[in-house]
Amino acid sequence: MHRSIFTAAFLALLVAPLAARVVPFGPSFRTQMVETNGTKLYVRVGGKGPAVVMLHGFGDTGDMWAPLAAELAKDHTIIVPDLRGMGLSEHPDGGYTKKNQAADIAGVMDALKVDKAALVTHDIGDMVGYALAAQYPARITRWAVIDAPLPGIGNWNTIILSPLLWHFNFRGPDVERLVKGRERIYLDRFWNELSADPKLIDEGTREHYAALYARPHAMHDAFEQFAAFSQDAIDNKALLAQKGKIGMPVLALGAEKSFGTGEADELRFVASEVTGGVIPNSGHWIMEENPQATITLVAQFLRK
Numbered sequence: 001m002h003r004s005i006f007t008a009a010f011l012a013l014l015v016a017p018l019a020a021r022v023v024p025f026g027p028s029f030r031t032q033m034v035e036t037n038g039t040k041l042y043v044r045v046g047g048k049g050p051a052v053v054m055l056h057g058f059g060d061t062g063d064m065w066a067p068l069a070a071e072l073a074k075d076h077t078i079i080v081p082d083l084r085g086m087g088l089s090e091h092p093d094g095g096y097t098k099k100n101q102a103a104d105i106a107g108v109m110d111a112l113k114v115d116k117a118a119l120v121t122h123d124i125g126d127m128v129g130y131a132l133a134a135q136y137p138a139r140i141t142r143w144a145v146i147d148a149p150l151p152g153i154g155n156w157n158t159i160i161l162s163p164l165l166w167h168f169n170f171r172g173p174d175v176e177r178l179v180k181g182r183e184r185i186y187l188d189r190f191w192n193e194l195s196a197d198p199k200l201i202d203e204g205t206r207e208h209y210a211a212l213y214a215r216p217h218a219m220h221d222a223f224e225q226f227a228a229f230s231q232d233a234i235d236n237k238a239l240l241a242q243k244g245k246i247g248m249p250v251l252a253l254g255a256e257k258s259f260g261t262g263e264a265d266e267l268r269f270v271a272s273e274v275t276g277g278v279i280p281n282s283g284h285w286i287m288e289e290n291p292q293a294t295i296t297l298v299a300q301f302l303r304k
Contacts, residue, residue, distance in 0.1 A: 022208045023066050025080075028073065034081070036107030038095065042088035043108055044080040047073030050141070051114045052302060053105060054080045057123020057148065058222055059190045061087030061212055064287045068120070068295050072302065079117065081108055083128065085221025087212055096224040098124075098151070099235040102131035109139065118302050119143040122286065124225050127151060127232060130270060133246045134239040144251040144298045145267060147259045147284055152233025153240065154269040155262075164193060171223035179219055184210035186219075195283035196257035205288055236270075245272040251301040252276050253294070257283040275301070 025031075029046030044062060052072055054065040062080040069078045082089040084104055085096065095101070105128065109117060118141050121129035126148040133140045149159045160168060167190075179186045187210050192198040213219055250271040254263030256278050264276030277297050282290040 021202055022063055022205050025066050026070055026073070029069070029078070033090075034108050034111045036111060037100070037104045039084050039092045039104065040090040041081040041084065041104060041108055043082075043112075044069070045078065045112065047076050047078045049076045051077045051079060051109075051117035053109070053117045053119050054078065055083065055105070055119070055121040055125030055128050056086075057121075057125045058086075058225060059187060059285070060123070060209060060287075063087070063208070064122070065120070067287065067291050068298060071295050071299055076118075076302070077114070079108065079112060079114065081105065083124065083225075085224060086218065091217035091221050094224075096221070096228040097235060098127040098131040098228065098232045099135070099239075101128045102135055105132050106136055106139065115139065116141050120146075120298055120302075122146040123148045123284070130236065130246075131232075131239065133248065134236075134243055134270070137243070137246055137248065140246075140248055142249040142251075142302065142304075143246075143271075144253065144301055145263070146253045146279075146286055146294070147255045147263055149259075149266050150236055150270065151229045152236040154266045156233065168226050168229060171227055175223070176220055181214075183214040183219060187213060191285060191288075194258065195285050195289055196255070196281060197283075197289065200289045201285055240270055245270055247272055249301075249304075250274045251297070253279055253286070253297060255279045255282040255284055255286050255289070257281075 025044050029044050031044050033040045034043045056062050056064050062082045065080050072078055084101055085091045116139050119129050126145050127150055130150050133143055149156055191201045250267055252264035252267040252274050254260040260278055261276055264274055267274045279286050279290055279293050286294045
């Protein structure tokens with residue numbers, strides 16, 4: 001497996017990344033609101049075959065996964081929710097710990113009568129993904145985890161000292177007043193500073209997500225995702241102590257200009273079977289900056 005992952009990454013280096021626009025999910029996908037764990041999540045479902053659940057992070061919604069979903073739907077059933085309080089999902093007042101949001105996703109699987117699934121995650125989706133895999137290990141067959149640390153795990157206390165992560169503690173009523181009506185300005189900071197090349201995140205993509213984060217309660221709930229990190233750290237340490245390392249195969253992908261090989265280093269603290277990989281020519285926004293390489297690496301791993 002190590003050789004094949006390396007080969008895919010090497011081939012991806014030969015292809016210059018192209019800016020990716022937000023594209024709709026294909027006509028074979030349906031959308032529905034799924035009641036789960038005291039809220040309702042907006043979920044896209046399509047394809048046929050073994051199930052794959054895809055979880056997004058901050059600055060995106062489930063829309064980010066459309067190009068990967070189109071490829072994997074050839075031989076997989078694809079399930080793409082918006083996390084609670086984000087995108088087109090409902091906006092409950094609480095419940096933003098990642099342990100609780102893992103129960104949201106388990107409930108979506110139950111509603112769709114999916115017993116087991118592979119998992120593909122990015123950013124905050126990684127944190128929900130770990131809580132899901134740790135609490136329901138029999139239900140997750142393999143996990144592709146992309147470019148984010150896990151609260152309380154490994155080098156978390158050092159990572160969060162980075163000046164780039166000041167937004168983890170940027171919240172509160174006055175902050176929300178500052179950002180209200182200026183969501184695009186706030187989000188541009190993330191796309192510009194955490195990317196390898198801001199030009200790869202085009203105007204249409206920026207406008208698309210800025211409009212979603214300008215919806216009522218959306219930015220407040222996004223801040224709540226970060227506010228829960230302290231409790232997430234406590235929960236993750238307890239899950240690791242109680243259950244030990246997760247045993248399913250894990251592909252840990254770091255973006256070349258972001259976490260790089262460090263992503264696999266972090267995942268080895270919680271998983272016993274980790275293969276590392278690097279998404280070349282990309283910063284944190286892997287599906288916007290280098291979707292081709294991301295699709296190649298994830299699809300190869302899931303089709304093993």
